[in-house]
Amino acid sequence: MTVPQITLNDGRTIQQLGFGVFKVDPAETERIVSEALEIGYRHLDTAAVYGNEEGVGRAIAASGIPRDELFVTTKLWNTEQGADTTPPALAASLDRLGLDHVDLYLIHWPRPDLDRYVQTWQAFEQLRAEGLTRSIGVSNFHRPHLQRLFDETGTVPAVNQIELHPAFAQRELRAFGESHGIRTEAWGPLGQGKYDLFGEAAVAGAAAAHGVTPAQVVIRWHLQQGIILFPKSASRERIAANFDVFGFELSDAEIAAIDALDRGLRVGADPEAAVF
């Protein structure tokens, strides 16, 4: 099974389909990530705030997979934003992961109320220069936050990781980012199970037509639009099914029918309002 590789604006490549570990119990993380690696995933998405970087690191170490075949992302938590606090935060994440570098480091939320994301981004540029992270990016950034980075710093983020699923398709933000060379990563690609996405006729109908599951249809909807995603599951069967998505293709009409589900339905926090 070949996962497409996407080239980032810094010349590095990322596997388009990975495995996310938000809400994966730290006590179960090593086992679950080991299963994902056995199934074939090579791109892992974690964050300091998930509390499970150690388990991700143990699974990587136990796998014996060469480091350069893996793509590991982690994220800087809000309370660590700042010129002085960012480098030790990455050092602590690397320590927990048991790695000497990550492939992608993200500012988890802009937290515009703190007004520290520009200086944090400058610290990210330095961390990349030191080789502690290969690529740097942001998460949950809106257009004005991205514009400030363009205006006040020297590096365009490689990715913007945003909430994105059929009922919250974020077309404008995606188009703005992509027009500046920023790749879009989807979080909550299955809507986090918070609305009946799989029961929608456009999704269920395509699943029946192709003999696949509704989740596989939604994953294809992302893949066929060039979106990078890493659905989470704690079930081995669903982890495997979510990776088994390269044997069928949605038609343009099926994609358009799923596109029509967009209704601005946010299931997570609003980056402008987030005060956590």
Ligand SMILES: NC(=O)c1ccc[n+]([C@@H]2O[C@H](COP(=O)([O-])OP(=O)(O)OC[C@H]3O[C@@H](n4cnc5c(N)ncnc54)[C@H](OP(=O)(O)O)[C@@H]3O)[C@@H](O)[C@H]2O)c1
């Ligand atoms: N940057 C950010 O602010 C941010 C925020 C949230 C998430 N993320 C990242 O994005 C990743 C993915 O997002 P997410 O975990 O929030 O949500 P998600 O992947 O959209 O949904 C996960 C939910 O869907 C269920 N599920 C998974 N596969 C399924 C299948 N084949 N059939 C039916 N149900 C299925 C899972 O349940 P089971 O576990 O029971 O299968 C879980 O409840 C996260 O793990 C994390 O790495 C980033």
